[in-house]
Amino acid sequence: MNKQHVLQRRIIFGLLFLGGVTFSYASTEKDLGSSTSAVTQQAVTVKGSVKDAAGEAIIGASVVVEGTTNGLITDVDGHFSIQASVGQNLVISYIGYETQVVKIARANQQINIVLKESSELIDEVVVVAYGTQKKANLTGAVSSVKVNDIKDIPVSNTSSLLQGRMSGVTVSSFSAQPGAEGDVEIRIRGINTFGDSNPMVLIDGVEGSLNSVSPNDIENISVLKDAASASIYGVRAANGVVLVTTKRGNADKKTLSYSGSYGVQKATVLPTYINSWDWATLYNEQNEAMGDVTTNFTPEMIQQMKDGSRPDLFANTRWSDKIFRSAPIQTHHLSMSGGNATSHYMGSVGYMGQDGIMEGTSTDRFNFRLNADSKFIDIITLGLNVSGNHEEVEEPTIGTYYVFEQMKWHSRPSVPYKYSNGEWGFVDGNDKMQAIKNPAYATTITSKKKYSRFDGKAFLEIEPIKNLSIKTSFAYQYNQWNSIGAEPAYIPQDSYGNPVGGSGKNYLTDAYYSETQWINENIITYHFDVNGHAFNFLLGQSNQYNNFRSTTATGEDLPSDNITVLNGALSTSAKGDAAEAALRSFFGRVNYNYKDRYLAEFNLRRDESSRIPKKNRTGYFPSVSVGWNIAQEAFMEKYSFISQLKLRGSWGELGNQEIGYYPFAQYIGLGNNYVWGDNKVSGVAISSLANPDIKWETTATTDIGIDAAFLNNKITLTADYFYKKTSDILLQLPIPGIVGISTEPYVNAASVKNEGWEFALGYNDQWGDWKFGANVNFSKVKNEILDLHGKDSWITDWSINLEGHPINSYYGYVADGLYRTQAEVDEANEKNSVGGGALKLGDVRYKDVSGPEGKPDGVVDTYDRTVIGNPFPDFTYGFGLNAAYKGFDFSAFFQGVAGVDRIVMDYPTVSGNVTTAFLDRYSESANPNGNFPRLGNGDYNSQPSSFWLKDASYLRLKNIELGYSFKQEWIRKAKLERLRIYVSAQNILTITGIDDYDPEKYGTDTRGHAYPNAKTFSVGLNITL
Structure with a gap:
C-alpha cells in the first residue's frame, strides 16, 4: 500500500471523527457499562492491531466481541483495545477484506491481525445466456440488480421494480391500474423498431412475464444489453434480454421464511377541476362567443350552485372525489428451502391483494413455485421447476379509459352525484342541457377477468467425463384468461323520476383466450485448461412451438340482469381467431481466457422461423467480444489503489420476427356482398396483401466499455458507448384507400439507429458498526430514423416518422x-x-x-407543420443511498428522466369537467392578460402544436425505507433466525414542470385519460426460522 493510499485513509478517518464517530464511541462505552451480561466477570483487556497484506494499518476496521454489542473501530494507526472474556471470539471485519474470527486465550493477549483482500467482487458471478460467468471476466454489456434492494417494495408489477436501477434500461410505469400488466414498459438502449420493442424475459430459461414472479422468489436479475451478450438467443433477443433466476435451496440449511406488507395507495396527482359556478360562467362565455345562448345558465341558477340551496338541480360535484379513493394493497409470501450434499429444494406460496385507487378496480393474485434438483449417482442430475399463478381482476365493464372519458367529456359539476332520493344523477336543473354520463355509476358496473398461468420445466444433466456436460430440458407453458362482463338494463332519470335516456337493453360479453407454448433445448458444454489457456465450448439446439385461440361472444336483451349465459340473449354474435408458430434453432459459443487477463467470446446462432417466407426463413446471427483485464498485468502491481480495470469491446447481430403469425399470407375476407342484376349476392374480397419477399429485420450493435474498481473494491465504475443500427425494418406502410385493401402488407422499408453512452458508479464502505453505500447510473440515447427507403414520411395525428428524426416525433404547428x-x-x-x-x-x-x-x-x-418534440428522453438516471447502523437500515432511491416531451392538451372547449387552467383563458373583457386560448374556437386552438407540448422531465423519489432487525440474543428464545420490521413509501415526491398530470404518462393526454400512478405508504415484516 503506497503513501498516497495511507493518506487517503487518514483523511477519511478524520472526517468521520469530526462528523460524529465519537458518538459511536460514547454509545459503545455506555453499552459496555450497562451490558454486564455480555461480558463475564472474568473480563480481560485485549489489545492489538489490524493491517493489510502490505503491512499498512487499516483505519476504521470493526472489532466486535461475537454475539454481543461490545465493539469498536480501529484508530488512525490501526490499533484497538477492548474488554472481553477468555474463551470469547473477536470478529474483525472491513469492507473489501475477508472477515477473521480470533479466540481470546488469555489476559493481556496481543492480537495482530492481517486481513486478506476479499475476492467477493472479483469472484462475483453474473447470470448470462445459458450459464454464469465471473463478472470480472465478462466481455459483453450486462447489468444486474441487487435483489435485496427491491424484494420488500410492495408493487403489483414486478417490472416496475427495475425502474432507474440499471443504466441503459428505461422502465416506464404508465398507471397503477390493478392487473394492467401492459402499463409497464421496458426499453433497453432505446427503441429499435416501429413494432414490438419489448425485451425477451426468461425465467429460469423459459420465456415468460416478469410480473408472474414474486420478488421474494427472485435470486438474480441480469439484463443483456449488447448483441454479443444476447446473440446466442437469436431472433428471440432483438430488443435485449432480461434473465431472471429464481431461488433454490442451500445444502445442509433448512429455512422457513415469511414476508408480508400492508400499504395504502393514493393517486400521485389528479387534475384539479373547477367548481360548478365557475364552470357555468365559462360555459355561458363560450356560448356568447359562438353566438348561441339558448342553453345558458341564468344568474339565479349560478347563485343556487354557490349557496347549495337546490342540490338536486344545481349541485357542485367534485367527480374525482367520487371516483378515486385511498386503497389498500397487501402482500404475503411464505417459502421453505433446504437441501443436502446431493439435493436442493425451494417451495413458496404468495398472495397479493390490491384495491385500485379508482372505484370498481381491484386484483387478487395467488402464486406458487417449486424448484427441486437431485443428483443420482455422481454423473446424473435431475431437476424440476414448477410455478403458476391465478389472478382475478375487476374493472368497470366499459373500461377505465371510458370512465375517464365520461368524467372529462360527458359530465359536469352542476349535476349531482346522486339525487336526494338515492338515484344516480344524470341531469341538472337547466332543462336546455342534455343528460350526462355518470362516471361514478359506471364504476359500479364491473366485470371480472380471470387469468391462470402454469409453467413447468424438467431437465436432465449428465456428466459422463470430467468437464463435459450434456443437458436436455423440456418446458411447457399454458396461459388462459376469460372475462364475463354485463351491463344491466338501466334507464337514467331526473330528480323527479322521469327517464332522460337509455336504451332499456342489457348486454353480456363472454371472452376466452388460451395460449400454449413448449420448448425443448439440448446443450453440450465442455471446458479445459492448458498452461493458463482456458477454453469453454457450448453447442446447443432448440425447438419451440406456440399457439393461441380466442373467442368473443356478445348478447343483448336478456330476460333478466341476473342471467349471465349467452343462451338467454335475444340476439347474439361471435367471432374468434387462432394461430400457431414454430422456431428451430442451432447455436454455439466459444469462450477463451488466458490467466484472467485476455478474454474473448464468439457466438453464432442459426434460426428458422415459420413467420418468415420459405426463401428467407433461415437467419444467421454472429457476435464476437474481447476483453483485457489490465489490472492483472504485472506493471499494475504498483497501483494498489486500482482493484480492477478491464477494457472490453463487442459486435454482434440479432434478428426480429415479431410481425404477426402469417405476414407472408394473403387474406380473403367474407361478407363483401355485391349486386348481381337485381339481387344481392354473397362474395369475398382480398382484405390484406401478401409479400413473399420479406426477410429478417436485423440489428447490429457495437459496444465499447470499461469496468473498474478502486480502493479494495469500495468504488466501482462501469461505462459503455454503444451504436445500434436496425436494418430492413418490417413495417406496414400506408397505401392509398383507392386500392381497397384494409390491411397493408409488410415490407422491409426502413433503418433506425440508437447511439449513446451510459455509466454506473457505486461506493460501499464500512466504519465500525456503520455501513454506507451510494450508487448512481446515467444513460443518454439518441434515436434516429436513417432511411425510409424512398418514402418521405408518414403522419399519424400528432406524430411523424421522418428521416433524421426519432421514431414517432411530435409533429404540429x-x-x-x-x-x-x-x-x-x-x-x-x-x-x-x-x-x-x-x-x-x-x-x-x-x-x-x-x-x-x-x-x-x-x-x-x-x-x-414541423417536428416539434421528442417522445423519448435524452437522459435517464437513477441514484440511491443506503446506510446501516447495528440493527437499523435505511435506503432511498431516486429515478428520473430529462429532455422528453409530452402532449398534455386541455381541449379548449367547455364540455365536461375542465381544469383550473381554463380560469386563465383569454377574455377581452374579463381576462385580457389570460394565457389560455379563448373559448369558442376549439377546432382551431386544439390543432397539434407546440402550445400543448410540455417538458416532461422529472425526478421522483421511487422508494424510501427504514427498517430494524432485532438482535440475535433477543429472538433466539423464540427460535427465530431473523426478525425485521420496516416502513416504506413509494412515489411520494415528484419534481416536474407539469401540473395536474403525471409526467410519466406516455404519448398524448387530453385532460388525463390515463389511470393515475399511485404513491404508497406501507409497513412490513420479515421472519426467518
Missing part, C-alpha cells in the same frame, strides 16, 4: 403565444388557412415556417 391585438388578428385572417373559422383575439398564433417551396410563404397552412 409552432405556437407563438396568443393574438392580443386586433391588427394581428386582421392580418392573420388574410393568410390563415388552418380550420376553425375566423380568428379572434385570444386564439393561438401559429408561425409561418415553410411553404410549397420549403420556405415561409406568408400563409399558415399544413406546410407549416
Whole structure:
C-alpha cells in the first residue's frame, strides 16, 4: 500500500471523527457499562492491531466481541483495545477484506491481525445466456440488480421494480391500474423498431412475464444489453434480454421464511377541476362567443350552485372525489428451502391483494413455485421447476379509459352525484342541457377477468467425463384468461323520476383466450485448461412451438340482469381467431481466457422461423467480444489503489420476427356482398396483401466499455458507448384507400439507429458498526430514423416518422403565444388557412415556417407543420443511498428522466369537467392578460402544436425505507433466525414542470385519460426460522 493510499485513509478517518464517530464511541462505552451480561466477570483487556497484506494499518476496521454489542473501530494507526472474556471470539471485519474470527486465550493477549483482500467482487458471478460467468471476466454489456434492494417494495408489477436501477434500461410505469400488466414498459438502449420493442424475459430459461414472479422468489436479475451478450438467443433477443433466476435451496440449511406488507395507495396527482359556478360562467362565455345562448345558465341558477340551496338541480360535484379513493394493497409470501450434499429444494406460496385507487378496480393474485434438483449417482442430475399463478381482476365493464372519458367529456359539476332520493344523477336543473354520463355509476358496473398461468420445466444433466456436460430440458407453458362482463338494463332519470335516456337493453360479453407454448433445448458444454489457456465450448439446439385461440361472444336483451349465459340473449354474435408458430434453432459459443487477463467470446446462432417466407426463413446471427483485464498485468502491481480495470469491446447481430403469425399470407375476407342484376349476392374480397419477399429485420450493435474498481473494491465504475443500427425494418406502410385493401402488407422499408453512452458508479464502505453505500447510473440515447427507403414520411395525428428524426416525433404547428391585438388578428385572417373559422383575439398564433417551396410563404397552412418534440428522453438516471447502523437500515432511491416531451392538451372547449387552467383563458373583457386560448374556437386552438407540448422531465423519489432487525440474543428464545420490521413509501415526491398530470404518462393526454400512478405508504415484516 503506497503513501498516497495511507493518506487517503487518514483523511477519511478524520472526517468521520469530526462528523460524529465519537458518538459511536460514547454509545459503545455506555453499552459496555450497562451490558454486564455480555461480558463475564472474568473480563480481560485485549489489545492489538489490524493491517493489510502490505503491512499498512487499516483505519476504521470493526472489532466486535461475537454475539454481543461490545465493539469498536480501529484508530488512525490501526490499533484497538477492548474488554472481553477468555474463551470469547473477536470478529474483525472491513469492507473489501475477508472477515477473521480470533479466540481470546488469555489476559493481556496481543492480537495482530492481517486481513486478506476479499475476492467477493472479483469472484462475483453474473447470470448470462445459458450459464454464469465471473463478472470480472465478462466481455459483453450486462447489468444486474441487487435483489435485496427491491424484494420488500410492495408493487403489483414486478417490472416496475427495475425502474432507474440499471443504466441503459428505461422502465416506464404508465398507471397503477390493478392487473394492467401492459402499463409497464421496458426499453433497453432505446427503441429499435416501429413494432414490438419489448425485451425477451426468461425465467429460469423459459420465456415468460416478469410480473408472474414474486420478488421474494427472485435470486438474480441480469439484463443483456449488447448483441454479443444476447446473440446466442437469436431472433428471440432483438430488443435485449432480461434473465431472471429464481431461488433454490442451500445444502445442509433448512429455512422457513415469511414476508408480508400492508400499504395504502393514493393517486400521485389528479387534475384539479373547477367548481360548478365557475364552470357555468365559462360555459355561458363560450356560448356568447359562438353566438348561441339558448342553453345558458341564468344568474339565479349560478347563485343556487354557490349557496347549495337546490342540490338536486344545481349541485357542485367534485367527480374525482367520487371516483378515486385511498386503497389498500397487501402482500404475503411464505417459502421453505433446504437441501443436502446431493439435493436442493425451494417451495413458496404468495398472495397479493390490491384495491385500485379508482372505484370498481381491484386484483387478487395467488402464486406458487417449486424448484427441486437431485443428483443420482455422481454423473446424473435431475431437476424440476414448477410455478403458476391465478389472478382475478375487476374493472368497470366499459373500461377505465371510458370512465375517464365520461368524467372529462360527458359530465359536469352542476349535476349531482346522486339525487336526494338515492338515484344516480344524470341531469341538472337547466332543462336546455342534455343528460350526462355518470362516471361514478359506471364504476359500479364491473366485470371480472380471470387469468391462470402454469409453467413447468424438467431437465436432465449428465456428466459422463470430467468437464463435459450434456443437458436436455423440456418446458411447457399454458396461459388462459376469460372475462364475463354485463351491463344491466338501466334507464337514467331526473330528480323527479322521469327517464332522460337509455336504451332499456342489457348486454353480456363472454371472452376466452388460451395460449400454449413448449420448448425443448439440448446443450453440450465442455471446458479445459492448458498452461493458463482456458477454453469453454457450448453447442446447443432448440425447438419451440406456440399457439393461441380466442373467442368473443356478445348478447343483448336478456330476460333478466341476473342471467349471465349467452343462451338467454335475444340476439347474439361471435367471432374468434387462432394461430400457431414454430422456431428451430442451432447455436454455439466459444469462450477463451488466458490467466484472467485476455478474454474473448464468439457466438453464432442459426434460426428458422415459420413467420418468415420459405426463401428467407433461415437467419444467421454472429457476435464476437474481447476483453483485457489490465489490472492483472504485472506493471499494475504498483497501483494498489486500482482493484480492477478491464477494457472490453463487442459486435454482434440479432434478428426480429415479431410481425404477426402469417405476414407472408394473403387474406380473403367474407361478407363483401355485391349486386348481381337485381339481387344481392354473397362474395369475398382480398382484405390484406401478401409479400413473399420479406426477410429478417436485423440489428447490429457495437459496444465499447470499461469496468473498474478502486480502493479494495469500495468504488466501482462501469461505462459503455454503444451504436445500434436496425436494418430492413418490417413495417406496414400506408397505401392509398383507392386500392381497397384494409390491411397493408409488410415490407422491409426502413433503418433506425440508437447511439449513446451510459455509466454506473457505486461506493460501499464500512466504519465500525456503520455501513454506507451510494450508487448512481446515467444513460443518454439518441434515436434516429436513417432511411425510409424512398418514402418521405408518414403522419399519424400528432406524430411523424421522418428521416433524421426519432421514431414517432411530435409533429404540429409552432405556437407563438396568443393574438392580443386586433391588427394581428386582421392580418392573420388574410393568410390563415388552418380550420376553425375566423380568428379572434385570444386564439393561438401559429408561425409561418415553410411553404410549397420549403420556405415561409406568408400563409399558415399544413406546410407549416414541423417536428416539434421528442417522445423519448435524452437522459435517464437513477441514484440511491443506503446506510446501516447495528440493527437499523435505511435506503432511498431516486429515478428520473430529462429532455422528453409530452402532449398534455386541455381541449379548449367547455364540455365536461375542465381544469383550473381554463380560469386563465383569454377574455377581452374579463381576462385580457389570460394565457389560455379563448373559448369558442376549439377546432382551431386544439390543432397539434407546440402550445400543448410540455417538458416532461422529472425526478421522483421511487422508494424510501427504514427498517430494524432485532438482535440475535433477543429472538433466539423464540427460535427465530431473523426478525425485521420496516416502513416504506413509494412515489411520494415528484419534481416536474407539469401540473395536474403525471409526467410519466406516455404519448398524448387530453385532460388525463390515463389511470393515475399511485404513491404508497406501507409497513412490513420479515421472519426467518
